[in-house]
Amino acid sequence: MSNFLLASIGRKFLMSITGLFLLMFIGVHLAINLLLIFDDSGELFNVGAHFMASNPAIKIMEPLLGLGFLIHILWSFVLEYQNWKARPVKYNKKDRGGSSTWASRNMLILGALILVFLVIHIINFFWVIKFNPHSMQTVTIGGTVMEDAYTLVADLFKASIVYDIFYVFGGVLLGIHLTHGFWSAFQTLGLNNKNWMKRLQFLAMVYAVIVAVGFSVIPLYFLIKF
Amino acid sequence: MADKILKKLNIKVWRQNRASEKGKFETYKIENVSTGSSFLEMMDILNNDLIEKGIDPIAYDHDCREGICGICSLYINGRPHGPDTEVTTCQLHMRKFKEGETIVIEPWRAAAFPVIKDLVVDRIAFEKILQAGGFVSVNTGGVPEANSIPVAYDDAEESMDAASCIGCGACVAACKNSSAMLFVSAKISHLAKLPQGKIEAKQRARNMVAKMDELGFGGCTNTGACEVECPKSISITNIARLNREYLVARISE
Numbered sequence: 001m002s003n004f005l006l007a008s009i010g011r012k013f014l015m016s017i018t019g020l021f022l023l024m025f026i027g028v029h030l031a032i033n034l035l036l037i038f039d040d041s042g043e044l045f046n047v048g049a050h051f052m053a054s055n056p057a058i059k060i061m062e063p064l065l066g067l068g069f070l071i072h073i074l075w076s077f078v079l080e081y082q083n084w085k086a087r088p089v090k091y092n093k094k095d096r097g098g099s100s101t102w103a104s105r106n107m108l109i110l111g112a113l114i115l116v117f118l119v120i121h122i123i124n125f126f127w128v129i130k131f132n133p134h135s136m137q138t139v140t141i142g143g144t145v146m147e148d149a150y151t152l153v154a155d156l157f158k159a160s161i162v163y164d165i166f167y168v169f170g171g172v173l174l175g176i177h178l179t180h181g182f183w184s185a186f187q188t189l190g191l192n193n194k195n196w197m198k199r200l201q202f203l204a205m206v207y208a209v210i211v212a213v214g215f216s217v218i219p220l221y222f223l224i225k226f
Numbered sequence: 227m228a229d230k231i232l233k234k235l236n237i238k239v240w241r242q243n244r245a246s247e248k249g250k251f252e253t254y255k256i257e258n259v260s261t262g263s264s265f266l267e268m269m270d271i272l273n274n275d276l277i278e279k280g281i282d283p284i285a286y287d288h289d290c291r292e293g294i295c296g297i298c299s300l301y302i303n304g305r306p307h308g309p310d311t312e313v314t315t316c317q318l319h320m321r322k323f324k325e326g327e328t329i330v331i332e333p334w335r336a337a338a339f340p341v342i343k344d345l346v347v348d349r350i351a352f353e354k355i356l357q358a359g360g361f362v363s364v365n366t367g368g369v370p371e372a373n374s375i376p377v378a379y380d381d382a383e384e385s386m387d388a389a390s391c392i393g394c395g396a397c398v399a400a401c402k403n404s405s406a407m408l409f410v411s412a413k414i415s416h417l418a419k420l421p422q423g424k425i426e427a428k429q430r431a432r433n434m435v436a437k438m439d440e441l442g443f444g445g446c447t448n449t450g451a452c453e454v455e456c457p458k459s460i461s462i463t464n465i466a467r468l469n470r471e472y473l474v475a476r477i478s479e
Contacts, residue, residue, distance in 0.1 A: 008405075008445040009435055009472045079445060083403035086337050086444030092240075092251065093330040095304030096402070099454035105402055107447065184448040187462070190470025194384075194463045 009188075011079055016188035018072040019181055023207070025065055026174070030214045037221045042150025043141055049149040050141075053129070073115055080108045103180045110177040117170035124156060124163075125149075157222035164219035175212025182207050229262030232320060236328040237272060239284055242341050245348075249341065253328070261321035265308060266291060266298065268320055285344040293317040293457065296392030299399070300345055301332040306396035306455045314394060314457045334395050336404035337442040351441045352393050355410060358437035359430045362423050381419045388415035390458040397452035397460075403444030408452040410438050411468035412460045418471055428475035435472050 004010040032052060035045040052058050096105060103110065128135060129149060137148040156163055182204035186192050192200060235256050242249025256272045263271075266288050273283035289297040298315040302308035308318045323329060331345060339347040377385075389412075397408035414431055417423030423430070446465055453462045 004476050007435060007476075008407075008439050008443075009469055010476070012445055012447075012469075013473065083405070083444035083447070086404040086442055087335050088337050089335050091301060091304065091332055091335055092238075093304040093332070095309075096400075096451060099305070099400060100402075100449035100451040104447065104449040180448070187448050187466050188446075188469055190466050190468075190473055192463060192466035194461065197463055197466075 011075070011082075012188045014071065015075055015079065016185035018068045018075070019185045021065075021068045022072060023178070023182065023185070025068070026178075026211055030211060033218055034214060036150065036153060036218050040225075042139075042148070042154065045150045045153075046139055046146055046148060047141055049129075050144070050146040053147075069118075073111065076108055076111055101180065103176050104184070107177065107180060110173055113173050114170070114177060117166070117173065120166070121170065125152060128152060154222060154226075157219045158226045161223065164223040167219040168216040171215030172212045174215065175208040178208040178211055179204055229260045230321070232259045232261060232323065232325050233257060234326055235259060235268075235323065236326075237331065238328055239331045239345070240333055240341075241284070241344055242333075243343065245340050245342060249344075251330075259320050261319065261323075263320050264291070264316060265300075265302070265318040265320065266316050285342075285346050287346050288316060291316040294392060296394040299334050299347065299395060301334060301399055303330055306334070306399040307394075307457055311454070312457055312459055314392075317457075334399040336395075336398050338404065338406070339395060339398065347395075349393070349395050351443070352395065352406070352409060354441060355406065355434050355437045356413060358433040359413060360426060360433060362417060363425050364422065375421050377420060385416045385419035388412045388419070388460060388464055391416075391456075391460050392458060394457060396455050396457060398443065400451040400455035401444065401446075402449060402451070403447060405446045405452075406438050406441075406443040407446035407465050407468065408456065408460055408462065410434050411462075411464035414468045414471055415464040418467060427471060428478065431468070431471040431475040432479075435468075 005014060032045070032048045035048045036042075038044060129147060129152070133147050137151055138145050139148045139150075140146075157167070183192070183197075183200035186196075186200050236253055237256055238251050238253045240249055241252045254272060254276065256268065256275065259268050259271065266286075269284065269286060276283050287297045287299055289295045291298075293314045293316060296314070298307075300307065300315045302315065302318070307313060307315045309322050310318050333339075333341050333345045334347045334349075336347075338351040339349055342348050391409060391412035393409065395409070398404050398406050401408075414434060417430065418427060448462065448465070450462050453460065
């Protein structure tokens with residue numbers, strides 16, 4: 001089994017499995033985040049965030065998620081290097097615009113930009129909530145004392161146009177990454193055929209648009225409303 | 227109606243004496259090329275000029291010149307088999323080019339396809355993959371009755387579509403990763419869709435993929451460029467089938 005992950009299809013298998021795992025995470029993450037714009041008192045989002053932080057299932061998933069991110073990111077550089085080695089002499093003139101999408105050819109670049117976003121995003125929120133909760137305000141909802149995650153997010157988005165634009169970019173980049181990543185993951189697992197190709201590519205586009213618009217709308221909401 | 231004449235063209239072409247030597251681009255001028263001539267006829271006219279000038283003619287692969295043998299290659303203006311779809315280079319015509327244009331011609335570029343001379347590359351790697359695929363067991367004896375093994379119409383069609391691969395290597399040339407997945411998937415698929423190839427299916431998938439990796443082809447990132455540039459329009463759904471066949475073969479090991 002060890003040499004399975006060294007074979008070309010095995011290497012991609014790992015990318016697609018971790019990719020699909022991250023896709024599911026993104027869906028859950030977006031669903032909770034959208035609570036931010038449906039209740040300006042912040043109660044709804046705080047309850048959601050507290051549930052996610054205290055739920056034992058999520059506690060188990062958290063390290064797995066970290067591992068998923070690490071594998072997906074680090075492995076992509078290994079694979080790209082191996083693919084790059086397969087063509088030692090490059091072409092002088094390339095005309096690839098008509099035969100493949102820009103996103104499909106630039107998944108590593110998109111991924112690297114998303115990684116930059118991810119690092120700053122983690123510093124902004126996750127790090128504070130996880131390792132420095134004392135710096136945050138607390139609220140009491142339904143008799144439970146919890147960190148006021150809503151204020152942490154809302155203050156950042158209300159205070160800085162730069163951060164708003166940065167988070168919109170993050171959402172859009174992720175969306176573009178998923179236009180290819182979503183159906184590509186199924187293709188790599190062999191879960192595709194001539195009927196499902198169009199359906200999966202359509203679903204990929206739908207999911208990508210939901211992710212891009214969903215994540216972008218949150219900072220824009222705070223920017224425009226407050 | 228007489229074909230239009232392209233009065234002047236610049237041909238920027240890769241020249242390399244042998245595998246061990248370094249190559250470089252040379253630009254040659256060619257005059258009065260009929261738009262009705264094929265790309266390879268233009269190459270012949272150019273080579274004739276070069277020979278008359280005492281220059282070594284440009285080496286390039288060609289054979290049947292009717293789009294079925296798969297030997298002609300050439301990466302023309304950034305695309306394998308040039309700026310036309312579903313054709314090999316021999317079926318590409320000069321009407322696809324403009325007056326005064328500089329046409330850039332390069333060999334297929336891949337670690338697994340080393341340049342032999344000028345535009346000729348060694349595609350023995352494909353033969354090695356086929357060889358690794360091994361045999362298909364069939365009954366010996368008299369000719370079997372044609373309908374003794376039923377094959378569904380759709381399966382037969384998909385199998386034949388995959389079997390139309392001519393092994394030209396355009397998929398490898400088009401792929402940003404120099405991946406041979408479309409070629410291997412076509413060769414796996416035309417057997418996978420038929421009852422005859424079933425017995426050796428797992429072994430075939432394992433061995434062909436292992437050989438493909440060993441020969442230094444890159445991995446597939448599903449850009450789909452291979453399908454677009456394939457002269458026979460082999461579908462990348464075959465790659466999904468190859469992935470499936472291979473994963474099943476490895477899991478059941």
